[in-house]
Amino acid sequence: MNTLLWTALPYVTLALLVGGTAWRYRYDKFGWTTRSSQLYESRLLRIGSPLFHFGLLVVIIGHIIGLVIPESWTDAIGVSHDAYHIQALVLGAIAGFSTLTGIAILIYRRRTTGPVFMATTRNDKAMYVVLVAAIVTGLATTLIGAGVVGEEHNYRETVSVWFRSLFTLNPDVDAMAAAPASFQIHTLAGLLLIVSIPFTRLVHAFSAPVGYLFRPYIVYRSRDAGRPRSRSGSSRH
Numbered sequence: 001m002n003t004l005l006w007t008a009l010p011y012v013t014l015a016l017l018v019g020g021t022a023w024r025y026r027y028d029k030f031g032w033t034t035r036s037s038q039l040y041e042s043r044l045l046r047i048g049s050p051l052f053h054f055g056l057l058v059v060i061i062g063h064i065i066g067l068v069i070p071e072s073w074t075d076a077i078g079v080s081h082d083a084y085h086i087q088a089l090v091l092g093a094i095a096g097f098s099t100l101t102g103i104a105i106l107i108y109r110r111r112t113t114g115p116v117f118m119a120t121t122r123n124d125k126a127m128y129v130v131l132v133a134a135i136v137t138g139l140a141t142t143l144i145g146a147g148v149v150g151e152e153h154n155y156r157e158t159v160s161v162w163f164r165s166l167f168t169l170n171p172d173v174d175a176m177a178a179a180p181a182s183f184q185i186h187t188l189a190g191l192l193l194i195v196s197i198p199f200t201r202l203v204h205a206f207s208a209p210v211g212y213l214f215r216p217y218i219v220y221r222s223r224d225a226g227r228p229r230s231r232s233g234s235s236r237h
Contacts, residue, residue, distance in 0.1 A: 005188070006176040010166050013191045020198030021206065032203060037116045044109040052102025058095035059138065062088065067163045071156045081154070092142040100135050103128070127200040134193045137186035144182050159183050 024032065038045055066088065074084055107128055110116050143149040162176035176184070197203055 002173050002177045005184075006162060006173045007171045009191060010171070013195050016195050017197060020195075021203065024198045024203055032207065033201070035119065035201060037110075037113075037119060040115040040119075041109060041113045044105055044113075048102045048105030048109060050102070051098050052106060055095045055098030055100075055102055058091065059099055062092055062095065066156065067160050070160070070164070071154075085152075085154075089142060093139070096135065096139040096142055100132075100139065103132060103135060107132075123200055127196055127202060130189065130193050130196055131202075134186070134189040137182065137189050141183050141186045144180065153180055153183070155179065155183055159187065 071081075071084075075081075110120055110124075140149070141155070144151075144153060158175050158179040162172050162179075165172040165175070176187070179187075193202075197205065
């Protein structure tokens with residue numbers, strides 16, 4: 001079972017992500033959208049959406065740092081084990097609870113706003129279940145990893161080692177098998193979330209308007225600018 005979960009499943013997930021995204025782009029370009037419901041209700045959306053998206057951005061950055069950067073690198077620059085886990089706990093908890101609060105507001109809005117609820121598909125409901133599961137289990141691992149709940153666990157000696165070994169095509173199954181069950185459950189929830197991206201509205205993440213941050217300023221001018229002024233009246237010669 002460990003070999004199936006921590007060797008085969010990650011590569012199947014990657015294949016479905018790449019293949020599913022290519023299929024969605026090829027055959028469903030018009031469906032490549034969040035299906036915005038801002039016209040139906042905007043007050044809750046203005047609160048929940050920033051909380052969710054900015055919190056999720058910090059969560060993703062935290063995952064990249066924790067999984068990709070080896071512990072020996074942070075030790076080399078003078079970041080101790082305790083210091084790393086304190087900042088991971090503080091930032092991870094803030095970002096996690098912000099994301100969870102944001103998604104809770106968005107789900108409440110979708111459930112209580114008639115037109116928004118009517119536009120909700122079964123696909124959307126399944127996506128929300130997987131998304132919430134990934135967020136909740138992620139918060140649990142943040143608290144457990146820092147020793148706030150249960151015994152402290154250094155995931156950079158287990159989960160991170162396994163994650164990096166995937167890129168060398170030699171998965172370290174023993175490292176992942178040594179991680180607590182909470183970390184394994186969160187990893188499975190994360191893989192399921194990744195698989196769902198091409199087939200749900202989450203696919204819009206691949207077309208985020210990042211270019212807007214770097215495009216040149218747009219200068220607006222009046223239509224009358226540069227036009228010669230018309231003379232009033234007339235004269236005979």
